[in-house]
Amino acid sequence: MLRSGQQRSAQQRAGLPGWAFAPAALGAAFVVLPLVAVVVKVDWAAFPALVTSDASLAALRLSLVTASCSTAVCLLLGVPLALVLARCSFPGLRLLRSLVLVPLVLPPVVGGIALLYTFGRQGLLGSSLEVLGLRIAFSTAAVVIAQAFVAMPFLVLSLEGALRGRGTRYEQVAATLGASPSIVLRRVTLPLVLPGLASGTVLAFARSLGEFGATLTFAGSLQGVTRTLPLEVYLQRESDARGAVALSLVLVVVAVVVIVVTRGRRTEGV
Amino acid sequence: MSARAAQSSVAAHDRGLLVAAEVQVRGVSAQVHVAPGEVVALLGANGAGKSTLLGVAAGMLRPDRGRVELDGEVLLAVGSSGGSGAVPGGPMNRPVDLPPHRRGVALLAQEPLLFPHLSVLDNVAFGPRAAGASRRAARDAAARWLERVDLTHLADRRPGQLSGGQAQRVAVARALAAQPRALLLDEPMAALDVTAAPEVRQLLRRVLSEAQDGAGPGQPPQPPVLLVTHDPLDALALADRAVVLDAGHVVEEGPVREVLSQPRSAFAARLAELNLLAGTAAADGLRAESGPTVAGVLDPGCSAGDAAVAVFPPAAVAIHREHPATGVSSPRNTIPVLVSAVEPRGALVRVRGSVEADPASISPGNSGPGDSGPVDSGPVGHPAAAPVLAADITAASAADLDLVPGSRVWFAVKAAEVAVHAARR
Numbered sequence: 001m002l003r004s005g006q007q008r009s010a011q012q013r014a015g016l017p018g019w020a021f022a023p024a025a026l027g028a029a030f031v032v033l034p035l036v037a038v039v040v041k042v043d044w045a046a047f048p049a050l051v052t053s054d055a056s057l058a059a060l061r062l063s064l065v066t067a068s069c070s071t072a073v074c075l076l077l078g079v080p081l082a083l084v085l086a087r088c089s090f091p092g093l094r095l096l097r098s099l100v101l102v103p104l105v106l107p108p109v110v111g112g113i114a115l116l117y118t119f120g121r122q123g124l125l126g127s128s129l130e131v132l133g134l135r136i137a138f139s140t141a142a143v144v145i146a147q148a149f150v151a152m153p154f155l156v157l158s159l160e161g162a163l164r165g166r167g168t169r170y171e172q173v174a175a176t177l178g179a180s181p182s183i184v185l186r187r188v189t190l191p192l193v194l195p196g197l198a199s200g201t202v203l204a205f206a207r208s209l210g211e212f213g214a215t216l217t218f219a220g221s222l223q224g225v226t227r228t229l230p231l232e233v234y235l236q237r238e239s240d241a242r243g244a245v246a247l248s249l250v251l252v253v254v255a256v257v258v259i260v261v262t263r264g265r266r267t268e269g270v
Numbered sequence: 271m272s273a274r275a276a277q278s279s280v281a282a283h284d285r286g287l288l289v290a291a292e293v294q295v296r297g298v299s300a301q302v303h304v305a306p307g308e309v310v311a312l313l314g315a316n317g318a319g320k321s322t323l324l325g326v327a328a329g330m331l332r333p334d335r336g337r338v339e340l341d342g343e344v345l346l347a348v349g350s351s352g353g354s355g356a357v358p359g360g361p362m363n364r365p366v367d368l369p370p371h372r373r374g375v376a377l378l379a380q381e382p383l384l385f386p387h388l389s390v391l392d393n394v395a396f397g398p399r400a401a402g403a404s405r406r407a408a409r410d411a412a413a414r415w416l417e418r419v420d421l422t423h424l425a426d427r428r429p430g431q432l433s434g435g436q437a438q439r440v441a442v443a444r445a446l447a448a449q450p451r452a453l454l455l456d457e458p459m460a461a462l463d464v465t466a467a468p469e470v471r472q473l474l475r476r477v478l479s480e481a482q483d484g485a486g487p488g489q490p491p492q493p494p495v496l497l498v499t500h501d502p503l504d505a506l507a508l509a510d511r512a513v514v515l516d517a518g519h520v521v522e523e524g525p526v527r528e529v530l531s532q533p534r535s536a537f538a539a540r541l542a543e544l545n546l547l548a549g550t551a552a553a554d555g556l557r558a559e560s561g562p563t564v565a566g567v568l569d570p571g572c573s574a575g576d577a578a579v580a581v582f583p584p585a586a587v588a589i590h591r592e593h594p595a596t597g598v599s600s601p602r603n604t605i606p607v608l609v610s611a612v613e614p615r616g617a618l619v620r621v622r623g624s625v626e627a628d629p630a631s632i633s634p635g636n637s638g639p640g641d642s643g644p645v646d647s648g649p650v651g652h653p654a655a656a657p658v659l660a661a662d663i664t665a666a667s668a669a670d671l672d673l674v675p676g677s678r679v680w681f682a683v684k685a686a687e688v689a690v691h692a693a694r695r
Contacts, residue, residue, distance in 0.1 A: 169383055175370035176328050176377040177448040179400035187396070191387045
């Protein structure tokens with residue numbers, strides 16, 4: 001208590017003009033108020049029944065499974081990608097880095113269209129996959145692909161930043177001590193960027209969980225197969241608004257937890 | 271040039287460490303050879319190319335042309351042979367460039383760079399683990415190395431909990447525990463504060479001389495050591511031979527004391543800026559090889575009987591025409607000198623001269639006989655030339671003293687200004 005008091009008294013003067021506080025408060029309210037509105041609107045008596053209905057549980061289960069799978073895909077492909085982007089130099093690297101981040105700013109619906117023309121029946125790879133008996137579009141696999149497509153940039157961005165921030169000096173020392181590149185990666189590089197990797201993973205999972213546009217376009221909305229939680233929320237809004245609100249609250253809670261976890265790590269000093 | 275230096279330049283480079291590199295963008299074209307068990311100090315200003323040579327040796331940097339050999343094994347050979355300059359290129363047919371982890375060349379840098387996520391013990395065990403030892407065997411080896419650097423009590427700490435000096439000592443243990451075939455030291459004392467630097471320097475002196483004696487069970491005997499530094503004291507304390515780099519080229523090479531006390535290149539002279547008298551440490555100073563006994567302050571880690579060097583800056587020297595009266599309160603050294611050069615240097619005048627061998631006339635009157643005890647013989651083949659000393663005095667006093675080459679004068683320096691450092695051999 002004494003310590004926190006000391007810290008407060010030692011705080012620096014902000015030095016902001018007085019008029020800045022009004023729009024700042026308005027901005028904060030603009031973000032917080034809608035979250036409050038959802039909480040207020042929840043029908044608490046019916047809440048357990050609403051979130052445990054067959055449709056809701058199916059959507060919840062599907063969302064958890066697909067988001068976990070897509071996070072795994074992101075780790076499998078995104079970690080090596082971030083390593084290459086952070087540690088290598090070759091012509092076209094800057095272009096590649098920009099392209100990898102495109103899904104971050106692309107409207108998800110456009111992403112879904114792009115995936116459809118890649119993995120769909122008449123798509124770039126789809127026709128070849130068809131020959132092998134694999135039909136991806138409008139399947140659970142399509143949900144995972146759509147989620148991984150939009151979520152991977154979060155992981156790559158976060159991990160690449162951590163890798164660049166750490167520099168290569170520890171890795172060089174490890175190499176002069178006789179450690180092969182694989183050992184250096186396992187025993188030095190990854191442990192040193194673990195906080196960045198963890199927050200990137202959590203962000204990718206959260207983005208996968210919230211995916212809507214690309215999923216709807218590329219995978220459709222079949223209950224138990226491709227209808228994830230956000231799709232279920234959108235559907236229930238038209239029939240039973242109370243169910244939509246209840247499921248929304250679930251997603252709000254997940255979002256808050258994700259932010260607390262990642263921000264908490266970041267302020268501890270990555 | 272001494273026999274040692276002559277020998278190493280004549281010897282075939284099939285043993286020890288050879289580093290030759292040409293890096294055009296950095297203007298570096300230099301070659302250094304370190305014999306097994308030898309410690310070579312690479313001296314030079316920032317940007318002289320010292321770190322470039324280390325980077326090439328360690329495998330961090332690929333030169334335009336270059337060759338690195340360790341005990342006859344080619345670690346690097348790039349660029350065409352038969353070019354100009356000091357750098358032999360690789361064979362025309364097949365370039366070689368072993369990655370750092372296959373070279374057996376350990377690097378101790380300015381900063382300890384201990385892995386922050388590993389304990390002290392696991393940091394030291396890193397090399398043995400990487401070489402394929404089991405976790406347990408690696409930790410046993412690490413514990414033995416920690417014992418050798420007297421840090422066993424810190425084994426469970428995290429690097430963040432160590433002082434700068436402790437961390438660098440752990441880094442020394444970590445580098446040696448990897449059992450390198452060659453050791454590179456990149457200004458290992460430069461980032462340490464004044465109390466920690468001597469501590470680490472002393473530790474390096476000890477472990478390097480142990481390595482030279484082939485001590486340490488299971489230790490490959492006598493790894494060559496290349497020490498980069500800009501501090502002449504580091505070179506004196508740790509190295510056998512000094513190589514001076516200026517603007518990417520080797521400008522001088524020889525036994526450390528010779529290079530520092532009688533620099534042949536203008537650059538080495540600027541670098542050294544110190545008067546050096548070599549000899550044997552006594553309780554209150556140094557018995558110089560060349561005769562005079564000099565009163566001075568012993569560096570911690572230097573005790574009577576050690577091979578040592580008395581060091582004092584030219585600015586601390588006063589010049590007298592007549593033998594000055596011996597001060598009672600502050601012991602002073604008065605040394606007879608035959609002036610050889612008088613050079614203006616800005617507002618000051620630098621006076622150089624050789625010490626005249628006349629031990630009887632040296633003050634202060636030492637109680638013991640001046641010539642007792644075995645006097646450390648200088649490097650073999652080096653004629654016992656009188657040491658050269660320098661003094662910086664004002665132009666006015668130089669005029670008053672009427673100094674010209676050939677003048678016989680007394681150099682006076684307070685004992686408190688004379689630091690006696692342990693030196694290698």
